[in-house]
Amino acid sequence: MRIIRIATSCLLIFVLPLAARADFFQYTDQDGTVVIVDDESKIPKKFRKKARTTRADPVGASTTTSVRVNNNQVFVPVSISYRDRVADAWLLMDTGASSTVISTALASRLGIRPSSTELRQSRVADGRVVQAFRTRVDSITVGPKSKYNAEVFIIPSNGPDMGYDGLLGMNFLREFPHRLDINTQLIEWQQ
Numbered sequence: 189m190r191i192i193r194i195a196t197s198c199l200l201i202f203v204l205p206l207a208a209r210a211d212f213f214q215y216t217d218q219d220g221t222v223v224i225v226d227d228e229s230k231i232p233k234k235f236r237k238k239a240r241t242t243r244a245d246p247v248g249a250s251t252t253t254s255v256r257v258n259n260n261q262v263f264v265p266v267s268i269s270y271r272d273r274v275a276d277a278w279l280l281m282d283t284g285a286s287s288t289v290i291s292t293a294l295a296s297r298l299g300i301r302p303s304s305t306e307l308r309q310s311r312v313a314d315g316r317v318v319q320a321f322r323t324r325v326d327s328i329t330v331g332p333k334s335k336y337n338a339e340v341f342i343i344p345s346n347g348p349d350m351g352y353d354g355l356l357g358m359n360f361l362r363e364f365p366h367r368l369d370i371n372t373q374l375i376e377w378q379q
Contacts, residue, residue, distance in 0.1 A: 222271075325337075
């Protein structure tokens with residue numbers, strides 16, 4: 189009997205960390221509001237088919253994200269969700285940008301309409317003031333990190349194609365402590 193109790197205790201030690209994992213479920217209601225719940229049964233039946241599941245990182249999951257470094261510029265792979273669309277993109281890491289900026293092409297891929305944005309004036313790095321369109325996306329995800337209901341700006345570009353889809357700004361980066369290793373081309377996310 190004592191052996192069975194010890195075996196059961198050992199089994200519980202290994203199973204309990206797995207039970208602590210929590211998944212999240214996201215859906216958009218009839219008013220266009222993004223709702224995030226921790227139990228799939230809390231999603232009304234009419235929204236379940238289009239619900240997205242975000243799996244929690246299991247214990248020991250990757251805490252790094254591979255990036256591309258080119259001429260001291262760091263390009264980060266990003267997934268952006270807006271209503272029922274998700275687009276993968278490359279954003280330039282910009283610690284000088286207070287907000288994340290996406291291109292009009294990326295906004296179009298996500299189905300962001302001008303009517304769902306607010307016209308704003310924004311100051312860019314060279315000091316000029318330009319017209320920008322402010323909106324919120326459901327999420328911005330980089331590797332294991334996601335920011336929900338994230339503000340983004342859309343700034344039209346008149347110049348040549350930049351080769352990337354926008355700027356990953358401090359409204360994302362300050363939320364998730366990290367260390368950038370240029371040599372290994374990795375972002376190391378801190379817990």
